[in-house]
Amino acid sequence: MKKIVSILLTLCALICVCAPAGAAAAESAKDYPVIIVPGYGASPLFLQNEDGSLGEQVWGWNIFMDGLLDQLKQKFPAVLTGAVLLTLGSAKQIGATLGQAAIDMLGKLAFNGSGESVYNITTLPNDPALCRWDLFEANFDGDLYSEKEIGRVLDDYVPESQIFNFAVDFRYGAVHNAEKLDEFIGKVKEYTGKDKVNLYAVSHGGQVTAAYLHLFGDKKDVFNAVLTVPAIGGSYVAYDVLTGNLAFDEEELLVFIENALYLEQDFEWLLKMRPLSFVDDILAAMLPGLKQVAGLWESLWDFLPPECLQSAVDTVNAEECAGLIAKTTDFHNNIMANIGESLRAARDNGVNVNIVAGTGSAIVTGSQQNSDAIIHTSGATGAKVAPLGKRFSNGYTCGGSVCTDPAHNHLSPSMEIDATYAYLPENTWFVDGMFHGMTMNEPYARSLAMKLLFTDELADVHTDPAYPQFRASENMAYAVYGEFTNSPSGYIDSGSTVYRVTNRSDAYEMRILSVYADGLDVRFEGDYKNTIAPGESADFNVVGDIPAVSAARAAVTVTFELKKSYTPLNFRTFRYTVNNGAPALYDPAAPFADRDFTPPVAALMTEKTAGLLTDLGLMDWFSMWFNILLRMLMNLRSVFVK
Numbered sequence: 001m002k003k004i005v006s007i008l009l010t011l012c013a014l015i016c017v018c019a020p021a022g023a024a025a026a027e028s029a030k031d032y033p034v035i036i037v038p039g040y041g042a043s044p045l046f047l048q049n050e051d052g053s054l055g056e057q058v059w060g061w062n063i064f065m066d067g068l069l070d071q072l073k074q075k076f077p078a079v080l081t082g083a084v085l086l087t088l089g090s091a092k093q094i095g096a097t098l099g100q101a102a103i104d105m106l107g108k109l110a111f112n113g114s115g116e117s118v119y120n121i122t123t124l125p126n127d128p129a130l131c132r133w134d135l136f137e138a139n140f141d142g143d144l145y146s147e148k149e150i151g152r153v154l155d156d157y158v159p160e161s162q163i164f165n166f167a168v169d170f171r172y173g174a175v176h177n178a179e180k181l182d183e184f185i186g187k188v189k190e191y192t193g194k195d196k197v198n199l200y201a202v203s204h205g206g207q208v209t210a211a212y213l214h215l216f217g218d219k220k221d222v223f224n225a226v227l228t229v230p231a232i233g234g235s236y237v238a239y240d241v242l243t244g245n246l247a248f249d250e251e252e253l254l255v256f257i258e259n260a261l262y263l264e265q266d267f268e269w270l271l272k273m274r275p276l277s278f279v280d281d282i283l284a285a286m287l288p289g290l291k292q293v294a295g296l297w298e299s300l301w302d303f304l305p306p307e308c309l310q311s312a313v314d315t316v317n318a319e320e321c322a323g324l325i326a327k328t329t330d331f332h333n334n335i336m337a338n339i340g341e342s343l344r345a346a347r348d349n350g351v352n353v354n355i356v357a358g359t360g361s362a363i364v365t366g367s368q369q370n371s372d373a374i375i376h377t378s379g380a381t382g383a384k385v386a387p388l389g390k391r392f393s394n395g396y397t398c399g400g401s402v403c404t405d406p407a408h409n410h411l412s413p414s415m416e417i418d419a420t421y422a423y424l425p426e427n428t429w430f431v432d433g434m435f436h437g438m439t440m441n442e443p444y445a446r447s448l449a450m451k452l453l454f455t456d457e458l459a460d461v462h463t464d465p466a467y468p469q470f471r472a473s474e475n476m477a478y479a480v481y482g483e484f485t486n487s488p489s490g491y492i493d494s495g496s497t498v499y500r501v502t503n504r505s506d507a508y509e510m511r512i513l514s515v516y517a518d519g520l521d522v523r524f525e526g527d528y529k530n531t532i533a534p535g536e537s538a539d540f541n542v543v544g545d546i547p548a549v550s551a552a553r554a555a556v557t558v559t560f561e562l563k564k565s566y567t568p569l570n571f572r573t574f575r576y577t578v579n580n581g582a583p584a585l586y587d588p589a590a591p592f593a594d595r596d597f598t599p600p601v602a603a604l605m606t607e608k609t610a611g612l613l614t615d616l617g618l619m620d621w622f623s624m625w626f627n628i629l630l631r632m633l634m635n636l637r638s639v640f641v642k
Contacts, residue, residue: 037205099289114323206230233379395586413490519554
């Protein structure tokens with residue numbers, strides 16, 4: 001018997017030794033090299049010498065800033081005159097001067113009507129031996145990194161030798177760059193000896209990657225593809241620029257900058273009181289110069305949302321631009337129109353495609369769309385999205401055909417997004433308040449993206465409650481984060497008995513001044529006197545009744561003080577869906593309602609007074625103080641009731 005057992009054990013050992021490596025231990029996502037497919041303008045561009053070598057650098061954020069300073073020096077008298085005229089109400093001089101500066105700085109980047117570069121422009125070599133992350137600085141100046149902040153995060157998860165930069169001539173269209181990406185993937189596979197790669201795509205890189213998967217997804221060369229804030233369905237910014245439909249949202253832009261720089265001070269309230277409308281006049285005057293440089297870039301035309309293409313075509317000479325129009329029309333009709341089917345086919349072929357998108361902001365250039373300030377949410381994800389400032393009415397039920405499983409809830413807690421229409425309903429995550437290109441600035445989104453890129457732990461949006469499909473941003477610029485602790489993220493039910501407020505600030509202590517609910521007859525009892533240290537939380541008991549209804553909207557506004565900051569008093573509103581009973585009655589004749597509740601203080605004013613305070617940018621301040629007063633009155637009432 002012992003001999004038989006010994007023989008069996010020997011045979012088992014031989015089988016294990018002789019088995020192929022893949023059978024012994026299948027490679028994980030971390031075993032594959034990562035290619036960063038960068039965002040718009042991230043890759044430097046150069047004139048190419050006749051011998052094929054790199055010549056003068058003609059694009060890069062470093063030379064752009066240097067060139068801008070040089071132009072301002074050269075054109076100082078015209079700039080000074082323009083500034084004086086601007087104070088008198090005319091932006092034409094300053095705008096025309098800056099537009100000419102753009103031509104002088106960037107004129108070599110121009111395209112012709114065929115959709116081709118006028119000058120012989122090239123990128124850094126897409127050679128894996130040169131653009132490997134750990135060798136990049138040795139081969140090229142450190143200023144030439146594309147998406148260096150992303151690289152610095154990725155190298156916390158995999159060796160630098162596993163990370164590669166894909167250089168993109170972003171002026172060209174998605175198909176052109178998708179073909180270049182396919183070539184580069186082949187080179188990286190050969191260089192590393194791996195049969196697959198991982199792709200981390202950003203913005204324009206998301207559109208390029210989507211086009212790549214449409215054209216080459218059946219090659220199965222990609223293991224995980226994470227598309228962050230992707231321009232899959234284009235961007236209304238391109239439409240605004242190409243058609244002159246510019247109405248700059250300075251307040252949204254300032255919040256954008258605060259998030260990008262992790263600013264814990266809030267300055268956008270200054271623009272509520274003094275809108276910088278003259279910026280629109282300057283941009284309008286600059287536009288001819290900008291369009292002379294970039295107006296025929298194929299990528300800008302590929303960025304046009306489908307419904308905007310014809311309007312843009314009508315602004316150019318169709319005969320002179322026939323080549324460009326033909327190429328972008330083919331892209332819109334044959335790739336963009338079918339991108340959902342292509343991404344789903346790629347997943348069926350074993351490519352783990354996942355999307356992380358931002359929502360909840362207006363587009364900074366004027367188009368009124370729910371977006372991440374640059375890419376509209378519907379274009380990034382394919383989801384059905386309510387008009388900006390609106391939500392689906394109470395009782396709304398999802399109606400898309402991409403996911404029809406009644407057990408799957410793809411309606412956002414803000415009731416603004418129906419993801420059953422999305423390209424990938426089961427593999428798309430939405431972060432409310434996350435701005436464009438700031439996945440790495442947002443703790444939740446960064447953690448989510450890394451988990452999607454380097455593991456196979458998240459099969460879909462239902463896998464892990466810690467990574468729900470819809471979540472509010474936790475960027476420290478917002479300072480505060482609130483959630484009901486015993487309910488699914490973003491929802492309110494009978495278990496919503498504790499509301500937890502977290503200080504997301506990195507530098508300032510916080511004191512909660514008020515927690516106020518709209519759509520709920522509750523109050524929040526807790527210690528409003530103690531300070532909360534950075535990273536710490538405070539719990540508030542929810543006292544009152546949660547409505548016995550579902551598919552109804554509610555909101556919680558947290559007013560807080562950031563001690564010793566320049567803007568100590570602020571607030572943030574979190575939007576929820578009540579799921580606690582029979583669905584509310586839906587009225588198809590009124591499919592949308594206002595996203596935000598009317599501030600309680602406004603109910604005490606005449607419509608004219610409320611409008612005046614809003615126009616002056618003072619309504620938020622009145623609302624904050626009124627909410628604090630309400631909280632005090634509720635506390636007094638609770639004392640007397642007891």
